[in-house]
Amino acid sequence: GAGVSQSPSNKVTEKGKDVELRCDPISGHTALYWYRQSLGQGLEFLIYFQGNSAPDKSGLPSDRFSAERTGGSVSTLTIQRTQQEDSAVYLCASSRGGPIDTQYFGPGTRLTVL
Amino acid sequence: QKEVEQNSGPLSVPEGAIASLNCTYSDRGSQSFFWYRQYSGKSPELIMFIYSNGDKEDGRFTAQLNKASQYVSLLIRDSQPSDSATYLCAVNGAAGNKLTFGGGTRVLVKP
Numbered sequence: 676g677a678g679v680s681q682s683p684s685n686k687v688t689e690k691g692k693d694v695e696l697r698c699d700p701i702s703g704h705t706a707l708y709w710y711r712q713s714l715g716q717g718l719e720f721l722i723y724f725q726g727n728s729a730p731d732k733s734g735l736p737s738d739r740f741s742a743e744r745t746g747g748s749v750s751t752l753t754i755q756r757t758q759q760e761d762s763a764v765y766l767c768a769s770s771r772g773g774p775i776d777t778q779y780f781g782p783g784t785r786l787t788v789l
Numbered sequence: 790q791k792e793v794e795q796n797s798g799p800l801s802v803p804e805g806a807i808a809s810l811n812c813t814y815s816d817r818g819s820q821s822f823f824w825y826r827q828y829s830g831k832s833p834e835l836i837m838f839i840y841s842n843g844d845k846e847d848g849r850f851t852a853q854l855n856k857a858s859q860y861v862s863l864l865i866r867d868s869q870p871s872d873s874a875t876y877l878c879a880v881n882g883a884a885g886n887k888l889t890f891g892g893g894t895r896v897l898v899k900p
Contacts, residue, residue: 717892
């Protein structure tokens with residue numbers, strides 16, 4: 676079975692442009708998470724989807740960030756009007772949910788805002 | 790105070806020795822605890838999780854949890870150069886399923 680996949684693997688954009696990052700979770704996983712990791716830093720939680728419940732958006736750093744999850748599977752993270760401080764690796768993880776929620780990470784998208 | 794704290798390292802250990810990594814957390818209601826390994830330029834990969842006080846062993850890895858002291862540790866026995874990586878401690882708090890990560894401890898195993 677395939678793991679979590681993300682696309683693109685690398686994205687270079689100009690300041691002010693919008694970007695979309697995609698995540699395909701492991702088949703059968705109901706929970707999906709987005710994190711970001713800035714250079715040399717730990718992982719920062721962004722947003723969490725669980726089934727049909729309202730997403731937990733508590734980690735989104737500004738209203739320029741949004742995410743959708745269509746059909747309970749694929750998710751897209753959108754960053755509008757990108758800024759240089761948005762440069763980071765954006766990681767997606769998925770899990771089965773439940774009390775011991777083991778999350779498995781995708782390879783990440785490295786975003787560079789010039 | 791950070792929610793999950795780790796010594797950033799680097800922790801340098803000779804090949805064959807035991808590497809001991811520590812992690813403290815602030816949320817006393819935390820339910821489960823995870824150790825991830827992250828090689829440079831790669832995404833985190835799960836090593837093991839623990840949710841009960843005491844020790845849990847998996848191969849060369851042992852996780853130890855002490856909820857009263859809000860402390861979780863990871864021991865790597867017979868360290869190998871391939872164990873050189875950053876080890877991330879992650880905590881699943883009482884508030885939900887999102888993981889809070891420590892900053893990671895960089896481990897260097899020298900032949």
